[in-house]
Amino acid sequence: MEKTLIITGGSKGLGLGLAKEYHKNGYRVCSISRSKNEKLYFMEQYQCDLSKTETIENVIKEIFSHLDKKNTQQLTLINNAGDLGTVNTLETLAPSDINYTIQVNLTAPMVLSSQFIKLSKDWNCKKQIINISSGAAVNPYESWVMYCASKAGLDMMTKVVSKEQKELRNGVGIVSIYPGIVDTNMQVKIRNTPKENFKAVQRFIDFYKHGDLFSPEQVAEKIYYLDADGELKSGQILDVRNV
Numbered sequence: 001m002e003k004t005l006i007i008t009g010g011s012k013g014l015g016l017g018l019a020k021e022y023h024k025n026g027y028r029v030c031s032i033s034r035s036k037n038e039k040l041y042f043m044e045q046y047q048c049d050l051s052k053t054e055t056i057e058n059v060i061k062e063i064f065s066h067l068d069k070k071n072t073q074q075l076t077l078i079n080n081a082g083d084l085g086t087v088n089t090l091e092t093l094a095p096s097d098i099n100y101t102i103q104v105n106l107t108a109p110m111v112l113s114s115q116f117i118k119l120s121k122d123w124n125c126k127k128q129i130i131n132i133s134s135g136a137a138v139n140p141y142e143s144w145v146m147y148c149a150s151k152a153g154l155d156m157m158t159k160v161v162s163k164e165q166k167e168l169r170n171g172v173g174i175v176s177i178y179p180g181i182v183d184t185n186m187q188v189k190i191r192n193t194p195k196e197n198f199k200a201v202q203r204f205i206d207f208y209k210h211g212d213l214f215s216p217e218q219v220a221e222k223i224y225y226l227d228a229d230g231e232l233k234s235g236q237i238l239d240v241r242n243v
């Protein structure tokens with residue numbers, strides 16, 4: 001029997017860490033991202049820009065067309081891909097920027113989750129969605145309005161969908177996870193933001209200087225074992241630093 005992980009943003013950063021960790025533990029991994037890396041032969045890579053909402057449905061349908069319903073014991077979707085967006089106060093942001101960040105961080109996970117639930121409706125295996133959210137969902141950082149708002153939206157999606165699915169026989173479990181501060185390109189972008197655009201930038205430079213960042217591998221391992229040990233309860237919003 002097969003265990004399958006569909007993950008967005010498996011090409012780099014935390015997503016790559018998760019893809020490797022699940023693969024190491026026997027999962028077939030299908031990743032969706034804009035770039036494709038031939039060296040990452042262990043996973044099936046689907047190219048898609050998640051800001052282009054109309055293409056998402058086709059990609060997830062294509063992935064499902066290659067899966068074996070009868071031979072799958074565990075099916076997991078990790079909505080991991082994310083974008084910090086332009087870091088600045090709301091009145092400076094272009095409408096197209098606002099649209100892009102909300103599409104990638106909130107609309108795409110919602111469309112993917114919707115399709116995932118629909119396409120796996122008559123699958124008898126264990127099914128779950130893990131949303132990679134952020135402490136920014138509950139902590140309002142000035143100049144991160146799109147990021148904070150989209151992650152807060154993602155958490156609310158978790159809460160609503162968990163209620164909807166709990167009513168069903170073999171519904172889909174869903175959780176949100178805050179991964180802590182992870183040493184990825186996103187943190188490089190944060191540290192490189194000019195102070196005039198982001199008041200809290202020094203805090204993030206200091207985290208890096210003091211070695212406070214987790215590696216993607218550390219966080220991925222923690223998330224995997226929370227999952228494998230049955231610690232992820234549907235509807236939960238959890239911070240890996242508190243478990």
Ligand SMILES: NC(=O)c1ccc[n+]([C@@H]2O[C@H](COP(=O)([O-])OP(=O)(O)OC[C@H]3O[C@@H](n4cnc5c(N)ncnc54)[C@H](OP(=O)(O)O)[C@@H]3O)[C@@H](O)[C@H]2O)c1
Pocket residue numbers: 008009010011012013014015032033034035036048049050051079080081082083104132133134135178179180181182183184185186187
């Ligand atoms: N790093 C942190 O400290 C931190 C803290 C809290 C939460 N998080 C969350 O953790 C998740 C992973 O972030 P990360 O730090 O690993 O970021 P990252 O290093 O910037 O990686 C982002 C990933 O998302 C994919 N992606 C971005 N835009 C995309 C698009 N338009 N279409 C398709 N794929 C796209 C990228 O793939 P391509 O470039 O190949 O498209 C890449 O694989 C995000 O949801 C982030 O919000 C991170």
